[in-house]
Amino acid sequence: MAGRGVGDGERRCHHGTASLASLIDEEAKMEKMERPRVRYGCAAQSKKGEDYFLIRTNCQRVPGSPSSSFSVFAVLDGHNGNAAAIYTRDNLLNHVMSAIPEGLDREEWLQALPRALVAGFVKTDKEFQRKGQTSGTTATFVVIDGWTVTVASVGDSRCILDAQGGLVSALTVDHRLEENDEERKRVTASGGEVGRLSIAGGSEIGPLRCWPGGLCLSRSIGDMDVGEFIVPVPYVKQVKLPNAGGRLIIASDGIWDALTSEMAANSCRGLPAELAARQVVQEALRMRGLKDDTTCIVIDVTQADRSEPSPAMPKKTNKLKSLIFRKMSKDSPKKLTKKLSAVGIVEELFEEGSAMLAERLGKDLLAAKTSNMFTCAVCQADITPRENVSIFSTKSLPWEAPFLCTDCCNKKDAMEGKRPSGVKVL
């Protein structure tokens, strides 16, 4: 076999020794027809200079292999300064990527992504807090690989999906104390006090906030000076778009305080992405004026071989299409999946919003297969066998993967309210 290139003979030996590169080539061939076109536009109006965004359209799952490419879009809305937003823009993607084991095929990679997003968000928060800066930021981070869209978010920037037929749905939840009852309960249970700002005379004003700190978000990155129950653990949702495609709109609350999800989608329907982003910002300014930093990214995911891209064109909506979201059980056959995508149903692959790290990083077969006893599941730091702590509480098997380093374990306890308040863990 010496000196022979990657020929048919070699490619046939699939199960044994085929190189990763040749597997990727095969994969690429199979998916060529299925790869969508991704078009995007971005618009922003600044008031405080604390909104930032990230657009990377040529990331590679396997470095050096263009067929393994994927795109990343993110909106970061900072508060109490811009340092956390800038740090997150510049580091979150790397922290997520470093939490994905090497050598996975595309299916496995997509499956590992939700977990890696959780680790990446927590690591970014931890690393930023080490700098001793007090600012914080929302983060709405979107990965598009083929027709699969994975969204991770903390705070109140939002990502919505406008699918063919004009059905608008949220791919994130707002982590605002005022509007999120579940989060209010969690914060209170782990030692935070939730209330409004009191002004002289005793009357209360403004939205519900968490004390100490007075933040109205229940999750964020940074925010070293607020309670540790303001956590960086993101809500994550993964969907597969139908071949008809769809439009994603990611924006900071400068948009969402002025427009509902439907209003934003309706205001730009039929426009190409670049114009659409500008239109959404214009519409928000028209409704409310420039009260806050206002940032919007519009992304159209459409079939690549269509001569005329039709980004979520208005259609006479068939009422029956409102069964758009269809939950799939984990073991449902792939054939069914294909059929659903073809008839225009957005297929939900993954959704999890818990703030508990053990629920987010543990009990995952793929993770168990690939996790390393000597690497921290959050920050990937090397850990000594003596130091490693299972992410599960001590009453379950203490040697059960995944493991955390001492630092990350302390952070996990703090986020769950298991440390006396006032003790900061960096």
Ligand SMILES: [Zn+2]
């Ligand atoms: Zn760690």
